[in-house]
Amino acid sequence: MTRARPADYPQAAAATLRDTPEVRDAVTAATRTFDTHRRESWAQIDAERWRDWCRDVKDHVLTHLDDLLEQAEVRLVANGATVHWAEGAYDALATLGRIVDAEGVRRVVKAKSMLTEELGVNTFLEGRGVHVRETDLGEYIIQLLGEPPSHIVGPAIHRSVDDCRRLFHRHFGTPLDATPEALAATARQALREEFLAADLGISGCNFLVAETGTLALIENEGNIRLSTSAPRVHVAFVGIEKILPRMVDLSGFLQITARGATGQPIGTYVSLIRGPRGEGESDGPEQVHVVLVDNGRTTLLADDVAWETLRCVRCGACLNICPVYRQTGGHPYGFTYSGPIGAILAPALLGLEEAMPLPFASSLCGACADVCPVRIPIPDLLLHWRARAVEAGLTPLGExxxxxxxxxxxxxxxxxxxxxxxxxxxxxxxxxxxxxxxxxxxxxxxxxxxxxxxxxxxxxxxxx
Amino acid sequence: MSAARDRIFGRVRAAVHGRKRTDHPGDFLGWRPASSVTDAVAGFTEMFTAAGGEVVRLASMGLASTWLRDFAAGFTGVALGASLPDDFVPDFSLAQPESAELGVSTAVGAVAETGSLVLDARDGRRVQLLPPTHVVLLRKEVVYPTLAEALEVVSRDPPSAVGLHSGPSKSADIGQILVKGVHGPGRVIALLVG
Incomplete structure (x- = not known):
């Protein structure tokens, strides 16, 4: 399946419902599970106070972003990392290309990252003859299927166990009734070789701590820890909005992101990376490159209404509760980020015309605002973009x-x-x-x- | 510095300029603030176990060393972290982390609030991740009530990387069914001393 454009959303959504009704079943079941776990997990904490705190930290960050970015850069360089700046996907990929050439990189392992999806890193590297392997189990499955992720946290939730059995049968000859454990063990073995043979590991970043120049990455499988420590070069792509001021701020954000995404108290693995392998350390990368990416984020920051979108921590809670997203999963949106958050990111990152009609792909029921851990007023922002679309003449004339x-x-x-x-x-x-x-x-x-x-x-x- | 950097900063400054700058709200109060945790070890044990980890608690390093010798007898090839005390390590058939069945390393801390072990890159990252079973030596004195406290301690003399490990490796990416040991260890045991 090739990625649709946002403009094709109505047709793509209708086609998904008509031709692959099992996608709705799989996505609805998975998102209900995610949301149930989130709800149970939030019941254990003073969620309203946590959400206020996280919103306030992010607002502080976004209104001091210039100072904090400078501080983060200074710290990262002092830690021995190399900092690059990219205005758009073209710059970001060119930077990656220079590192690949300079280091003679032939094999890459990738940790799950929505920003690298946004930038088109895999296509770029494959075009240069570099072997690229996704290592998150869900990302690995969709890479073998040739599909983009359909959910921020669970990239393969639109696929059933039987889909995975058939896929692994084709690729590895595993039995058609193999257990999920057996399939995972097969992937573990194949990917273990990839980790140990790779020259370069690529990751995204959940949070970048300005005070210490620390990259924080959240996961459950261990593939991010391995991707960022086994190969001799690590490149991290970081959206410029990912800053947190202080190391101790991570305590709130690591916990609320995990509780919002899957209901866990914290991700099974959190990597806190300051720079390349230090003296006396037996392993870890010799080089760490941090690519700070704008790609439309400063446009969003300059928008006096929509800038609050940049608080997003990419937990996926708004997708999980969205009655519209649940019908089709993420593919028909034709954009890296789907669901409610995708519908308000797309107009800023792609341009409103290119993003149409995603701001209209909502019933405005408001559930997304109720669950957002950083209190992004998503329904208000959907209306904001709809009003802009009407003003810009992007809606049907009669309307x-x-x-x-x-x-x-x-x-x-x-x-x-x-x-x-x-x-x-x-x-x-x-x-x-x-x-x-x-x-x-x-x-x-x-x-x-x-x-x-x-x-x-x-x-x-x-x-x- | 690069032209891209200058242009990005120019746009950030223009966007931030004139907008009301808001204050940082101060320290995060976790769901179990330090004052409410009377027993950090019990808190850690509860959370780590709930996440699928195991805790073995022994009164002394000597007893822990004996336990480890007996436990390791069931594995061919043991990989050791660099920070383990010499007199603690029993007589193992050693192996590299890539081939060892068991990895043994040391935690520099643990967190009651989240059930996390704090692992230092100076101990070696591969030994913490590659063997299918991981035993982590943990002294009672470094179990902290909150994540914020552990992060503060670990920042005083930070290695190039710290890992927070909260239970065994897991994934539900195949049909939402939970599977353990996908890339990291499927079994992780905190060997708690004291």
Whole structure:
């Protein structure tokens, strides 16, 4: 399956539901499990206080990002790491290409990283004849299938056990009734060789501590620890928003990210990396390169409304609870980040026109805002991008006219109630297409019954 | 410095300029603040065990050494961390971490709040990760109530890398079914002394 573009979302989502209904079952089951674990885990803590604290730290970071980035750079260099800056994917890949050439890299192991997906690292390296192997079990499965990840935390949740059995049977000749343990053992053996043979390990980064120049990476399998310590060169791609001020701040963020993602008190493995192998250390990389990536993040930071999106810790809680995401999983979104967070990141990182219609791929039920560990007001930001889309003329003409008429009427109380009364005379039942704004909506649904008496009249009279 | 760096900083400064700069909210109060943890060892044991780890508690280094000798008899090839005390190490058939069935190393700390062992790169990372079973020597004195406290201690003389290990390696990437020992050890035992 090749990656769709956001513009294809309606067709891709419909095709997923029609052609592969088992994807909905798998994604719904997995996200329900994730969300149940999150809920149980949050019940053990004072979640509201934690969320306030995390939001406040991130707001502090984002309003002091210039100073903190400078501090992080100074510390990393003092630790012996090499710091690179990349404005976009092109720069980031060019930097990687220079390291690959200088070090004669032939084999790469990759730790799971959404930023490297965003940048297209695998395609770039394969194009240069470099062998690249994803080492997270879920990422490994989808790499063998030739698919992009469908979820921030669980990249292969759209695939069933039987899908994995068939895949491993084809690649390794394992029996078609192999247990998940047997499949994992097969992958462990194949990937162990990859770790030990690789020249270069590539990772992302969950948090970068400015005070000490420490990269923090969260995982459960051990592949990130191995990818960042077995090969002689480590390259970490880090979004510039990933900063935390102090080492002790990690205590809150490591815990809330794990509890938000899977309900665990902390990821099974956390790597805290300052730089290359030190004196007296028997292993670890000889070189650590940290590539600080903008790729649209400063555009988002400059947006007076949407900058709060940059608080995101990529836990996936908003995907897990989203009734729209659960229907299809991440592939139809046609963007690295899917679900509610993807719908508000895409307009900033891709440009609004390219991201359409993702801000509309939501029922605005608000569940995502209820679970976000850093309190990103996702529904408000979906509306923000929708309004921008209408202003920019990116929505269907009929809807724009209707919205403008609605806005004009709503500004005048008399006009609003007058317009509402007029709707009572629209021939709803005849084809249901009398209102252009509901054209797409009513094509597959019965139009609603319009109340005989408007709400504002009932309200004035006192609703019973 | 690079032109890309200058342009990124220019955009960050322009974005931040004029926006109200907010204060850091101060220290994070965990779910079990230090004052409420009367017994850090019990807290660690509860959390580490809940995550699938095992805890063996012995009163002295001598007893721990004897336990380890008996336990290691069931494995061919033992890899040792660099920080283990010489007089602690029984007579093993040694192996490199790549081929050893058992890895034995030392924790520089542990965390009650999260059930984590704090492992130092100076001890060797491969021995902590490659063998399928991992025994970690842990002294009672370095079990801290909160993660913040452990992070503060480990930052005083930091190695190039620290690993927090909270139970055995695990994955649910195949059909949401939990599997242990995917890349790291499937069995991890904290050998708690004191």
């Amino acid at each position: 724009r006219v209707a919205m403008r008429a609605y806005a004009a009427a709503a500004e005048r109380p008399g006009g609003f109630s007058g317009a509402g009364s007029l709707l009572r005379y629209v021939p709803w039942k005849r084809g249901g297409r009398a209102l252009p704004v509901l054209g797409g909506w009513s094509a597959e649904r019965d139009p609603p019954e319009i109340s005989a008496r408007p709400f504002h009249k009932l309200w004035r009279e006192g609703i019973e």
